[in-house]
Amino acid sequence: MSTKDWLEKDYYKVLGVSKNAKPEQIKKAFRRIARENHPDQHPGDRRAEERFKEASEANDVLSDPAKRKEYDELRAGGGFHFNRPGGAGGANVNDVFRNMTGGMGDSGLGDLFGGLFTGGASRRTSARHARRGADVEGEVSISFGEAVKGTTVGMQMVSDDACPACRGTGARAGTVPRVCPNCQGSGVRTGSAQGVFGLTEPCATCSGRGMIVDDPCTSCHGSGRARSQRTMQVRIPAGVTDGQRIRVRGKGSKGENGGAPGDLYVLVHVAAHPLFGRSGDNLTVTVPVTYAEAALGAEIEVPSLEGGRVRLRIPAGTPNGRTFRVRGKGIGRAKGGRGDLLVSVEVQVPAHLSDAARAALEDYVRAVAEPDPRAGMAARAAKG
Secondary structure (H helix, E strand, C coil): CCHHHHHCCCHHHHHCCCCCCCHHHHHHHHHHHHHHHCCCCCCCCHHHHHHHHHHHHHHHHHCCHHHHHHHHHHHHCCCCCCCCCCCCCCCCHHHHHHHHHCCCCHHHHHHHHHHCCCCCCCCCCCCCCCECCCCEEEEEEECHHHHHHCEEEEEEEEEEEECCCCCCCCECCCCCCEECCCCCCCCEEEECCCCCCCEEEECCCCCCCCEECCCECCCCCCCCEEEEEEEEEEEECCCCCCCCEEEECCCCCCCECCCCCCCEEEEEEECCCCCCEEECCEEEEEEEEEHHHHHHCEEEEEECCCCCEEEEEECCCCCCCCEEEECCCCCECCCCCECCEEEEEEEECCCCCCHHHHHHHHHHHHHHCCCCCCCCHHHHHHHC
16 A cells, blocks of 8 residues: 555544544544454454454544644645655655554554453564473382382483574574564464454464574474483482372473473382382281291281381281281371381191191191081072
8 A cells, every 4th residue: 555545544434433523432433443343353354354454544543633633634735745845834745654653553552452352362462472391201110118218210301492503493593583474473363252352372373483484493493492311300209109190390391482391290110029018008018927826826027118127916816817007117108107017917837747747736636626617508508
């Protein structure tokens, strides 16, 4: 559009107000047109977009007292005197154009829409959109004892960081990216929704970066990211279980444009213990006892995970598989205190007997004269 065409527009007609309209009437008319034709509410509608731009131009001139006065005087004079750069009663058309369009654009428009399109519906152009860094995952294998007590392990991490060749810009050395024309560098676009409000989503043109790379970096091919390796010390808390996933905040990939870093997720594999098991915060262990100890009772020693021993009293007549609880000898809890040690007894039956042992055991059978423990089983089975 030429300068002459722009100056000959009837801005009062564009806004649908009279030449004597008051500032509040002009503002109200523009708000109505902007609300009805805003591009964010009519994506892809070129007619609405043109109507919105025309109204914006008209409002920029008519809402400014100085511009409006000059505009009215020039139109009342029946036209413009070209080629009269400074004479009395004349005006240089280029100076007039600069004065009348000075300040027109997204910045002034953004202030006007500050209270109209809340919730992110107004177009944001002042800064690139900050992007949170990606989360990183890793795996570690630790011993049973380390899982119970807690430990610190070193992890070799591979993640995406800013490309060292282009310093994260994605552009070849000596060049710079350009602002995305679709989102004006914000990295987001406001999709259509009901009413005045819109839903913000990443810009499809620049994939949310806010910038477009025309001459990409040869190292990262325009992504601005590169694989990096680093060694990190990660604290594994006491009581961690096999297959547990631990989150370490802020230890993932670095963010872009001031965005927060991602998190590190560590999958923990706990090796089995040759003696101890686990049930929640309790340690479990199975200890063998002789037939005589189970029948007569005994005091036995049971090993602990810390390396010491605990004494346990086995009462007379203890059956095979009975479990005893030793308080406070289990796994430490995050909120304080410890679980217990659960000791299950396993009565050992001798595989071979000497002649003397066999004779003694036969004497025992005759002495106790126990009834058949399987009596009645056949009758109960027949009832089923």
